Amino acid sequence: MITVHVNGKAKQLTGELTVAAFLEQENYKANRIAVELNGAIVPKATYTEVLLHQDDTLEVVSFVGGG
Amino acid sequence: MKKASKILTYEEIQETLCQRHSPEIQEKLNSARVAIAGLGGLGSNVAFALARIGVGYLHLVDFDRVDITNLNRQQYFMRHLGMYKTDALKGELLDINPYLDIQTDCIKVTESNVKALFQNEDIICEAFDVPECKALLVNGILEHFPEKKLVAASGMAGFGDSNEIRTRKVTKNFYLCGDEVTEPGYARGLMAPRVSICAGHEANMIVRLILGKS
Numbered sequence: 357m358i359t360v361h362v363n364g365k366a367k368q369l370t371g372e373l374t375v376a377a378f379l380e381q382e383n384y385k386a387n388r389i390a391v392e393l394n395g396a397i398v399p400k401a402t403y404t405e406v407l408l409h410q411d412d413t414l415e416v417v418s419f420v421g422g423g
Numbered sequence: 424m425k426k427a428s429k430i431l432t433y434e435e436i437q438e439t440l441c442q443r444h445s446p447e448i449q450e451k452l453n454s455a456r457v458a459i460a461g462l463g464g465l466g467s468n469v470a471f472a473l474a475r476i477g478v479g480y481l482h483l484v485d486f487d488r489v490d491i492t493n494l495n496r497q498q499y500f501m502r503h504l505g506m507y508k509t510d511a512l513k514g515e516l517l518d519i520n521p522y523l524d525i526q527t528d529c530i531k532v533t534e535s536n537v538k539a540l541f542q543n544e545d546i547i548c549e550a551f552d553v554p555e556c557k558a559l560l561v562n563g564i565l566e567h568f569p570e571k572k573l574v575a576a577s578g579m580a581g582f583g584d585s586n587e588i589r590t591r592k593v594t595k596n597f598y599l600c601g602d603e604v605t606e607p608g609y610a611r612g613l614m615a616p617r618v619s620i621c622a623g624h625e626a627n628m629i630v631r632l633i634l635g636k637s
Contacts, residue, residue, distance in 0.1 A: 388554040390561045395594050397565035417593060420606035422580045422613050423465040423552035
């Protein structure tokens with residue numbers, strides 16, 4: 357088990373997941389979000405490569421419609 | 424008797440803005456460069472606010488035309504129906520202050536043009552309507568220009584509590600305005616009061632960034 361911090365809350369993961377696997381597991385809509393890992397944007401093209409590690413801080417911003 | 428319309432001189436406008444805002448603040452506003460992506464309920468209100476205080480350079484980006492459904496919240500009039508929003512809004516802003524430098528791009532922002540479109544401004548305002556477009560712009564700016572300031576918005580439909588609309592600093596150069604949850608739905612449409620509160624948050628955050636606050 358590892359612990360990461362997602363949008364300010366501690367979250368237990370079964371192991372080192374990729375960002376893509378994490379987003380799928382949490383039912384995020386990939387084309388409506390921006391993901392920052394430890395303060396830096398995660399480029400969409402790298403979601404399937406970047407691994408989440410112990411104590412990582414993840415910020416997932418979900419956009420809703422309207423403007 | 425109808426009074427003839429008056430075109431103020433550059434000096435008259437500058438003197439008045441400096442009286443209101445102070446010369447040192449006005450100098451910073453005059454030389455600021457801001458891009459606004461999306462000219463609907465958010466972007467048209469942000470643009471009005473920034474133009475009124477004399478933000479000297481605005482880059483307006485939108486592909487759409489003004490239609491009747493826009494009039495409940497966007498800064499357009501019946502005479503603008505059918506016009507490109509870039510043209511309609513530019514004309515209005517120049518009615519407020521004809522000495523502003525207003526550049527327009529009547530184009531849809533895509534992954535392939537986002538870098539070229541926004542390379543010249545230090546501050547970028549995300550003001551789109553569709554969530555996928557919001558995400559595309561935010562990802563594009565944060566990927567290509569992590570040093571630029573980005574102010575985005577999410578969640579401002581309906582007539583919920585005004586005070587649930589807030590400005591949040593997400594990361595170093597990325598700010599998000601809105602309640603982050605309320606999307607439009609039946610009897611919870613996009614309405615002028617709450618959308619303009621959110622636009623006000625975006626505009627004021629942009630002013631704070633121009634003036635060196637975070």
